[in-house]
Amino acid sequence: MFSLILHGRRSIELQLCRNSIDLVNLLRNASAFSSDVSSLQGGRKGKTFTVSYLVHSLGLTRKLSETISTKVNLEDKGNPDSVLSLLRSHGFTDSQLSSIVTNYPRLLTADAEGSLSPKLKFLKSRGASSSELSETLSKVPRILGVKKEKSISVYYDFVRDVIEADKSSKYVKLRPSSLPHGSQQENKLRNVSALRDLGVPQRLLLPLLISDHQLLCGNEKFKESLKKVVEMGFDPTTSKFVKALRIVQRYSSKAVEDKVSFYVELGFDVKDVWAMFKKYPPFLNNSEKKVTQMIETLKMCGLQEDEILSLIEKFPQCISYSEEKMEKAIDTLLCLGFSTGDLTVILKRFPQFIGLSAESLKEKTEFLVKEMNWPLKAVVSTPAVFGYSLEKRTVPRCNVLKALMTKGLLGSELPTMSPVLATADEAFLNKYVRKHNDKKLVAELMATFTGKKRKNK
Structure with missing residues (x-):
């Protein structure tokens, strides 16, 4: 469908836009249609309940709840209610519960009485107070997913040591592990300590302890990989540092060389490849097939080869997007009235748009065009608006x-989009709010901007 549209069959596209994209995908496999529909309905029902539960039980935003619903599927409130009730009885605050569910949503499906309760009682029997327990486990809730008591003890104590050490105004080096040399736990604790010594913050450091990733399990390989990432100049305080470490740890030197050679064959310089790695380390995870498909998709959007290379160099994240997500994003804009020429311009100026959901693109375009009456060309000239909240x-x-227009202070026509939406808050407020001499008007406009109603005096 997508390729046909991009080659001029606009009428077909407009007809297909009236149908659900999900329905089209289901029809691709007619023999499995009924089972797919049943599965889809069940999945949607579970996702809808999960989102509703997280919003009403924990006060999470809908957007965050939708993200969490992709990781856990709650069928009813019985089990999650039991988990939350148990944690509250042990002194966990709503804020801590929100943090736990955000970072480890699968905990809501755990057996509260048969699994979680014994673990909490065990930790308390070792002398942990309610406040210490809630503080530590809200930092690394995955500890409650560990099965063996000895492992729980080791990880809990280490996390507690890190938390307490970081409370000091001076840097405190952690004591060496007393575990048997060469054990997986000893490796993890030693390697986490090495990362902490480099300045990796708690929010990135502690979750690695219970991760299933093999990043921390080795010794010599870990040291070698860590040395390479440090020499590349990655900042240890950022998530890019850990992501780069994962990539370097995962692939052999030969595999990395092959990946770099592939990009060189596409037309990139070696220095460009490593510059893209610095911007977005996971881009080296993509297979040659995935990169080739991405390039073909961009060609169908009207981009020339040199333009595609420039786009990827500017925004290497785009390679990681699924073909389905990209096609939905492009199809959505075509349905909304953008031309293929418009798509080419938008891709050059704001390639991130192909990673946004169809719903987001549609909602933002309709608000700007239908409600605010800006023309589509205004969106094309300032496509960064797709990325704004x-x-x-x-x-x-x-x-x-x-x-301002209601009061006749702006004229009959809207200003261009860029000065309104693409500038920083201070610049916008100075241009459209603070410049007025009427203090009452300024206060009113500020209340409109912040969404707070002014009290009548």
């Missing part, structure tokens, strides 16, 4: 414009 950035600023 509708709730936190776009709507508040547009509400200020509406207020």
Whole structure:
């Protein structure tokens, strides 16, 4: 469908846009249609309940709840209610529970009485207070997923040591592990300590302890990989450092050389490949097939080969997007009235758009075009608006414009989109709010911008 549209069969696209993309995907396999529908309905029902439960039981935002629902499927409130009730009885606050569920949502499906309760009682029997227990486990909730008591003890004590040491105003080096040399736990603790010594923060450091990834399990390989990443200049305080370490640890030197050679064959310089690695380390995970498919998709959007290389160099994350997600994003914009020429411009200026959901693209475009009456060309000229939060950035600023137009202070035509949406908050407020001499008007506009109603005096 996508390739046909991009070669000019616009009428077919518009007809297909009336149908659900999910339905089209299901029809691709007619023999399994009924079972697919049943599975899809069950999945949607579970996802809908999960989102609703997280919003109402923990006060999480809908957006965050939708993200969590892709990792855990709750069928009813019985089990998660039992888990939350148990944790609250041990002194966990709502804030800590939100953090736990966000980082380890599968805990909501655990057996509260048969599995979690004995582990909590065991940790308390070792002298942990309720406040210490909740603080430690909210940092690394995956500890509660460990089965053996000895392992739980080791990881819990280490996390506790890190937390207490980091509370000191001076850097405190952790004591050496007393575990048998060469054991997996000893390797993990030693390697985590090495990362901490380099400045890797708690939020990135502690979750690695219980990770299934083999990153921390080795000794010589870990040291070698760590040395390479440090020499590349990655900042240990950022997530890119850990991501780069994972990649270097995963592949042999020969495998890395082969991947670099592949990109060189595509037309990149070696220095460009490593520059892209510095921007987005996981880009080296992509297979040659995935990269080739990505390039073909971009060609169908009207980009020339040199433009594609430039785009990938600028935004290597785009290679990781699935073909389905990319096609949905492009199909959505075509359905909304953008031309293939518009897509080419948008891709050059804001390639991130192909990683956004169809729902987000549609909602933002319809608000700007239908509600605010900006033309599609305005969106094409400032495609970064697709990346702005509708709730936190776009709507508040547009509400200020509406207020000014209602009062006749802006003229009959909207200003161009870029000065309104693409500038920083301070620049926007100075241009459209603070410049007015009427203090009452400024206060009113500020209230409109922040979404807070002014009290009548």
